[in-house]
Amino acid sequence: MTFSDRRTDSDRRAEGAWAARFTDPAGAGAWVQASLPDPALRPCAQVVLAFLRWRAGELVSALDQVMQAEATLRERGNERWLARALSMLAVLAGESGQAERALRLLQEQLELVRRLGDVEMQASAYNDFGVQIGWDDPERALTYYQRAFDLLEEQGVPGGASPYPGIHGIAALNIAEIHLLRGRDAAGEAMTDRGGDLLEQARAWTFWPGYVTLRVKLLSRQGRLDDARELIRDAFARLGEPPRPDGPAGPPLTEPAQLLHAAAAHLEFEAGDPRRALEWLGGLEDWPNVRPELLPEFLDLRARIEAAGGDHAAAYRTARQLLAVTEARHAAERDTQIKQLEVLHRTELAVQQSHEAQRAAQHLREHLRELQALRGQLEKLSSTDDLTGLGNRRQFEQHRAQLEAGDAVLLIDIDHFKRVNDTYGHAAGDVTLQVVARRVRSALRRSDRAYRHGGEEFTVLLRGVGETFLLEVSERIRQAVSAGPVPGPDVTVTVSIGAAILTGVNDAGALERADRALYRAKQQGRDRTCLARPEDAAGPVPG
Numbered sequence: 001m002t003f004s005d006r007r008t009d010s011d012r013r014a015e016g017a018w019a020a021r022f023t024d025p026a027g028a029g030a031w032v033q034a035s036l037p038d039p040a041l042r043p044c045a046q047v048v049l050a051f052l053r054w055r056a057g058e059l060v061s062a063l064d065q066v067m068q069a070e071a072t073l074r075e076r077g078n079e080r081w082l083a084r085a086l087s088m089l090a091v092l093a094g095e096s097g098q099a100e101r102a103l104r105l106l107q108e109q110l111e112l113v114r115r116l117g118d119v120e121m122q123a124s125a126y127n128d129f130g131v132q133i134g135w136d137d138p139e140r141a142l143t144y145y146q147r148a149f150d151l152l153e154e155q156g157v158p159g160g161a162s163p164y165p166g167i168h169g170i171a172a173l174n175i176a177e178i179h180l181l182r183g184r185d186a187a188g189e190a191m192t193d194r195g196g197d198l199l200e201q202a203r204a205w206t207f208w209p210g211y212v213t214l215r216v217k218l219l220s221r222q223g224r225l226d227d228a229r230e231l232i233r234d235a236f237a238r239l240g241e242p243p244r245p246d247g248p249a250g251p252p253l254t255e256p257a258q259l260l261h262a263a264a265a266h267l268e269f270e271a272g273d274p275r276r277a278l279e280w281l282g283g284l285e286d287w288p289n290v291r292p293e294l295l296p297e298f299l300d301l302r303a304r305i306e307a308a309g310g311d312h313a314a315a316y317r318t319a320r321q322l323l324a325v326t327e328a329r330h331a332a333e334r335d336t337q338i339k340q341l342e343v344l345h346r347t348e349l350a351v352q353q354s355h356e357a358q359r360a361a362q363h364l365r366e367h368l369r370e371l372q373a374l375r376g377q378l379e380k381l382s383s384t385d386d387l388t389g390l391g392n393r394r395q396f397e398q399h400r401a402q403l404e405a406g407d408a409v410l411l412i413d414i415d416h417f418k419r420v421n422d423t424y425g426h427a428a429g430d431v432t433l434q435v436v437a438r439r440v441r442s443a444l445r446r447s448d449r450a451y452r453h454g455g456e457e458f459t460v461l462l463r464g465v466g467e468t469f470l471l472e473v474s475e476r477i478r479q480a481v482s483a484g485p486v487p488g489p490d491v492t493v494t495v496s497i498g499a500a501i502l503t504g505v506n507d508a509g510a511l512e513r514a515d516r517a518l519y520r521a522k523q524q525g526r527d528r529t530c531l532a533r534p535e536d537a538a539g540p541v542p543g
Contacts, residue, residue: 014044018084021051022166022204028052043069044081050088054095056289063092083112083121087128094132095293102132119155120164123148127171138178145174162198166207169198173210180217183445183469189218205239209259216263220270232264244282253287255294262298265305270442272435274309278302295325307389308438385452387430388437396451396459401506403461408470410460411498411514412440412477415526417456420489428489435486436493443476459511467501467531474499474529482527496521500532 017031028048035045050066053059066088073082090105106125113121130144148171156162162169172195179188196211212235219228236243241257243264253261265280281302290298299322306315383395391399400409414420414436421429433456440458441450453459462473474497485492498518500510513532521530 010038010041014041014048014081017048018044021048022206023202025052025055025206043072043076043078043085047073047081047085047088050085050092054088054091055291059092059095062088066092079112079116080118080121083109083116083118086112087121087124090128090132099132103129106132119151120167123151123164123171124167126151127167127174130174134174134178138181142175142178145171145178149175159194162201165198165202166204169195169202169204169211170207171195172198173207173214176214180214181445181447182464183447183473185218185221188214192218206256208235208238209256209263212260213263213266216267220267225267225271228267229264232260232267235260252289255289255291258287258290258294258298262294262301265301269301269305269308272438272442274305277305278309281305296322299325304389307384308434310434312386385437388434388452390437390441390458391449391451393451393453396453396461399449399451399461400511403463403502403506403510405502405504405507406464406466408462408465408499408501409510409514410462410474410477411453411511411518412458412460412495413497413518413522414456415494415496415522417493420491420493424489424491428486431488432486432491432493436481436495439480439483440477443473443480445473448473465501470499470501471529471531478527478529494527496526497529498532499529 013031014035017028017035020028020031029052032045032049032052035041036049038045046065046069050062050069053062053065066085070082070085070089073085086105086109090102090109093099093102093105106128110122110125110129113125126144126148130141130148133144134141149168152162152164152168152171155164156168172191176188176191176195179185179191192211192214196208196215199205199207199211212231215231216228219225219231233243236257239254239256239260241254243260244253261280265277268274268277268280281298284298284302287298299318303315303318303322306312306318383392383398384390385392403409414432417429417432420432433452437450437452437458440460444450444460445462447463449461451459451461460473460477462470465473478495478497482492482494496518498514498516498521500513500517502510510532517530517532521528524530
């Protein structure tokens with residue numbers, strides 16, 4: 001008799017509710033309500049409820065449920081459900097800024113599920129490890145996502161059916177996102193397609209917008225805008241929700257629909273149509289139950305679109321909203337930490353209480369400092385060029401100081417820009433600068449940054465590029481700028497580019513080398529890229 005044969009009907013229903021937490025949250029919630037009064041099922045129901053509350057953004061309530069469940073599950077020795085409780089505790093610790101505690105909880109969870117032989121939970125733990133460290137160290141996070149993916153790939157048909165398609169697909173999309181972030185489009189596209197196939201197997205439509213967002217990014221980079229729009233329309237159809245780019249009329253937008261609206265807005269923004277992009281974000285303030293970690297992303301996107309469209313007053317208002325939302329989220333994180341402390345006071349020894357109180361007080365102090373720092377986000381507007389929406393020279397210098405060996409700087413100059421001003425007037429010159437800025441940004445990866453350096457000069461900072469890829473990016477920029485006439489003056493402009501790769505941390509001479517390379521590009525006929533040579537490292541710049 002196998003373990004699954006020995007399970008009771010109640011056990012199987014509990015397992016079914018846990019499996020349905022992504023694909024059928026309403027069904028999982030109904031099981032929770034029916035099971036909470038039963039002392040035998042209550043801790044399992046609390047773990048599922050904690051997951052549902054977390055997805056709804058109710059962090060304190062989720063924490064209260066899962067910590068009660070954890071104590072009972074430890075007492076009963078129910079290791080399978082304890083592992084799930086630890087997974088939830090790790091997620092909530094990460095949400096409240098306690099990264100070290102989250103990693104400790106995930107390590108305990110991983111040891112449990114290895115002993116149990118639970119492959120799905122092992123993969124989930126590896127994936128969660130990646131999530132916790134992904135912001136600070138994407139390449140290290142990639143190794144954890146890959147472990148999760150490979151572990152599940154071994155359980156099914158490679159490239160085909162999977163016994164756990166939900167978490168399998170999520171791991172694949174996380175891998176794809178890192179590859180795309182690093183400019184590895186071929187690997188990113190392959191993993192994006194695999195992730196989409198797996199989510200389709202699982203019918204995990206809650207996560208389908210994640211696949212769509214990555215696929216749209218690839219199609220946009222390939223210039224296949226109509227295909228990207230068709231993919232978004234198909235995604236709305238899969239969700240059974242009509243797209244509503246002009247406002248929130250109709251039933252409230254679900255979270256997947258909100259994510260699709262954001263993906264459509266980003267696509268139109270990258271396509272150079274900020275007006276259409278803003279239509280997709282219409283009524284953002286009225287979107288219901290936006291998850292706390294998503295709302296800042298939506299507001300940041302809207303602020304960038306408004307700035308690119310020249311409505312700097314609206315961009316400023318949205319930036320203020322973003323600051324208020326961020327402050328509120330930090331307040332919620334503090335409430336979560338306080339809740340953890342209250343529960344620990346009821347369940348741990350006095351000496352442990354003392355240690356936790358000291359750590360909690362330190363966390364609160366850290367969050368107060370963070371809140372003060374967040375007020376400085378408004379200074380971001382002073383680091384942005386009003387005309388183009390790109391970073392200005394001040395922001396460029398701040399970011400340049402963070403570069404390392406292997407990163408690169410581009411210096412871009414519009415060819416014969418004075419002729420545009422002299423022939424068509426300064427208003428046409430301003431339009432030309434805005435269009436060139438938008439086209440330069442459209443040719444970059446998400447990890448790259450563009451700035452207006454002054455006048456008709458722009459700079460670009462690129463992370464981790466080799467010489468071949470550096471020239472490829474430069475060529476993509478050059479072609480994007482000259483792809484069509486500038487609306488208004490109806491004149492096609494070109495750019496000359498000087499490129500230099502940094503030889504060390506904060507290589508102060510890289511910009512000078514790029515400037516010399518730009519001078520060579522101008523001398524050789526303009527509308528081209530020149531890479532800095534060793535002899536560019538010293539000597540006066542020709543006038």
